[in-house]
Amino acid sequence: MIRFDSVTKTFPGGTTAVGGLTLEAPTGRITVFVGPSGCGKTTSLRMINRMIEPTSGTITIDGVDTGSMNPDELRRGIGYVIQHAGLFPHRTILDNVMTVPRLLGSDKAATRSRAMELLEVVGLDPDLARRYPAQLSGGQQQRVGVARALAADPPVMLMDEPFSAVDPVVREQLQDEFLRLQDELGKTIVFVTHDIDEAVKLGDQIAVLRVGGTLAQLDTPERLLRDPHDDFVADFVGRDRGYRGLAFQKAPRLPLLDEPTVRVGDSAGRLREVAAGEPWVLALDEEGRPQGWVRVEAVRDTLDRTLLHRGGTVGREGGTLRAALDAALSSPTGKGVIADADGRFVGTVRAQDVLAQIERQQPPVEEGVG
Numbered sequence: 001m002i003r004f005d006s007v008t009k010t011f012p013g014g015t016t017a018v019g020g021l022t023l024e025a026p027t028g029r030i031t032v033f034v035g036p037s038g039c040g041k042t043t044s045l046r047m048i049n050r051m052i053e054p055t056s057g058t059i060t061i062d063g064v065d066t067g068s069m070n071p072d073e074l075r076r077g078i079g080y081v082i083q084h085a086g087l088f089p090h091r092t093i094l095d096n097v098m099t100v101p102r103l104l105g106s107d108k109a110a111t112r113s114r115a116m117e118l119l120e121v122v123g124l125d126p127d128l129a130r131r132y133p134a135q136l137s138g139g140q141q142q143r144v145g146v147a148r149a150l151a152a153d154p155p156v157m158l159m160d161e162p163f164s165a166v167d168p169v170v171r172e173q174l175q176d177e178f179l180r181l182q183d184e185l186g187k188t189i190v191f192v193t194h195d196i197d198e199a200v201k202l203g204d205q206i207a208v209l210r211v212g213g214t215l216a217q218l219d220t221p222e223r224l225l226r227d228p229h230d231d232f233v234a235d236f237v238g239r240d241r242g243y244r245g246l247a248f249q250k251a252p253r254l255p256l257l258d259e260p261t262v263r264v265g266d267s268a269g270r271l272r273e274v275a276a277g278e279p280w281v282l283a284l285d286e287e288g289r290p291q292g293w294v295r296v297e298a299v300r301d302t303l304d305r306t307l308l309h310r311g312g313t314v315g316r317e318g319g320t321l322r323a324a325l326d327a328a329l330s331s332p333t334g335k336g337v338i339a340d341a342d343g344r345f346v347g348t349v350r351a352q353d354v355l356a357q358i359e360r361q362q363p364p365v366e367e368g369v370g
């Protein structure tokens with residue numbers, strides 16, 4: 001556990017970046033620092049590994065005052081990932097990942113094979129190992145940054161806007177893989193972002209900071225959305241927080257509809273027969289996984305992949321109300337595709353039925369509390 005106890009940082013010139021911060025980041029969990037620009041997120045993060053020294057107060061890791069530790073030793077137990085990955089431009093990807101273990105004197109062959117493993121763990125092709133950072137995309141560079149931070153297997157990871165410099169699609173992929181990785185690794189992570197959606201998605205708990213570096217609210221994402229303590233937090237988490245909150249509401253009993261289904265390669269005649277007058281049918285692959293919707297009248301000869309509408313998202317059986325609603329609203333037919341845990345199609349759901357379920361499940365949001 002990382003504990004901040006009345007931590008203050010006033011820079012020469014008089015700016016108080018962090019003003020008496022007290023909070024705990026539990027072991028094995030992701031704590032997200034979020035807040036407007038200049039609220040002291042980065043300063044708070046960098047005080048943990050003593051890249052910045054606090055003016056007053058203490059930070060302890062598992063009860064040990066970091067101020068009493070040798071900074072080099074402290075940093076050996078702390079991985080650090082920043083925006084744009086911060087890779088060494090003149091070293092290969094492999095050498096970048098091997099940097100810290102090599103500095104710590106680890107055996108070269110063992111470090112190399114571990115580094116190759118880590119590239120795979122973060123979803124990179126081992127063939128990229130010999131390239132230089134400039135020869136990789138932004139998203140690939142961020143993955144290398146994460147692999148490098150993991151290389152010394154530190155129990156603590158500090159991450160400062162690690163996914164901010166990449167496009168939204170890659171960013172979502174990186175977030176998903178990061179969560180999958182954390183499921184396996186269980187690191188103690190402090191993660192800085194200015195994006196409330198990212199905070200809600202990744203955080204086990206979220207610390208909302210105000211300018212001046214004071215704590216506005218420390219809570220689980222769910223409670224933060226449901227019960228922001230004051231106007232500042234409410235404004236920061238946004239007016240659509242009710243919709244975001246659906247991400248935490250399980251949808252156990254949605255009424256699923258049967259759907260006519262076809263395969264890519266089926267004839268136009270077969271489509272018409274299966275559709276039985278419906279304008280759309282759903283195409284599945286050999287394993288029964290949804291591939292996309294097809295407008296029956298658009299198929300002249302046989303159904304080929306170019307005729308598939310692939311825009312809609314797929315909800316999971318037993319997943320969240322937000323995912324089910326999103327599936328329905330993003331579908332060209334107004335019906336959301338729901339699949340089981342193996343990705344096989346189980347039925348569709350209409351937005352109106354998801355909304356009815358929301359009304360049944362949603363306790364009223366109390367306004368003006370706090």
Ligand SMILES: Nc1ncnc2c1ncn2[C@@H]1O[C@H](COP(=O)(O)OP(=O)(O)OP(=O)(O)O)[C@@H](O)[C@H]1O
Pocket residue numbers: 011012013015016017035036037038039040041042043044194
């Ligand atoms: N080295 C420094 N010297 C003087 N002031 C600084 C220094 N570093 C940061 N500050 C100031 O401290 C405050 C907090 O900065 P910090 O970078 O921690 O904020 P942040 O929340 O991470 O912001 P952003 O989201 O814009 O990155 C700001 O007012 C900033 O200008």
